[in-house]
Amino acid sequence: MDSALLEVKQLTKRFGGIVAVDGVSFNVRKGEIVAVIGPNGAGKTTLFNMISSILEPSEGEVWFKGEKLTGTQVHRLAAKGITRTFQNLQIFESMTVLENVMLGTHTKLKTTIFNAGFRLPVVKEDDETAASLALQALESVGLQDKQAEIAGNLPYGLRKLLELARAIVLKADLILLDEPMAGLNDGESHRLASFLLEMKNKGHSFLFVEHDMAAVMKIADRIVVIDFGVKIAEGSPEQIRNHPKVIDAYLGKELE
Ligand SMILES: Nc1ncnc2c1ncn2[C@@H]1O[C@H](COP(=O)(O)OP(=O)(O)OP(=O)(O)O)[C@@H](O)[C@H]1O
DSSP: OOSEEEEEEEEEEEETTEEEEEEEEEEEETTOEEEEEOSTTSSHHHHHHHHTTSSOOSEEEEEETTEEOTTOOGGGHHHHTEEEOOSSOOOOTTSBHHHHHHHHHTTTSSOOHHHHHHTOHHHHHHHHHHHHHHHHHHHHTTOGGGTTSBGGGSOHHHHHHHHHHHHHTTTOSEEEEESTTTTOOHHHHHHHHHHHHHHHHTTOEEEEEOSOHHHHHHHOSEEEEEETTEEEEEEOHHHHHTOHHHHHHTTTSOOO
16 A cells, blocks of 8 residues: 555644543555544544544644645645545535535536626536536445435435535545444445445545444454544554453443
8 A cells, every 4th residue: 555645643632621632643545444433522523623624733733645734724625635524414405416416526617606606608518517427426325316306305324325425526535434324224334335445446545433333343444543532542453353452441332
């Protein structure tokens, strides 16, 4: 595997007296799936929000493709090759499934909000490209049959797949997933796991926070374990399953 795509360097976040994340460092390489796990309140969300430019770190930096990412505005991340999904889905409920994914293509296409308002000819051309890119993304998550449905009518599991289609439509190098398995039934989580492995084989990289330990063990190449804001372990699923500090941190809790 080649050099690091994402470099998380000594990230720290303090909220008043609380150190939510304390000097955490790790890398994600191209074509790798890395999971961040840890007990409730360990600091996973705070870490994820710093990586995706939603929160400013108290200390430390995030680098992406050899460039410093810290301080980049959230809306510029997609153009750099990073997208993320959210635990509280960000779906436009009154739009169709296809339109929701087409929205994701607009940072790639040349249409600006200004000329889209005026419906210049360039928009029509872009709309066709956007629709075909969006359809490809829907096909890869198995939602092509739902393209004309109103997004708000989809059940939760399918909405999550829709959000993922919108994240992948940009063909991002790195996709950040916030608890992708939460709320999915067995069939949906199986479908999502196969999809992530397929995307990884095509060279995409993923960083995800997840509570579903069986899914983490199945799809992650590497696992970073956080407890009380500190990285206590990092390794393959096999190494993490048998790591004494991880077993201690999860004592009394389920680590399948
Ligand atoms: N905005 C905030 N202000 C003050 N404290 C915060 C804030 N956000 C998080 N914290 C605290 O930081 C710590 C880490 O929280 P965080 O939500 O990152 O953990 P987590 O691992 O994502 O938890 P969970 O698994 O329950 O989602 C907790 O003690 C939390 O109370």
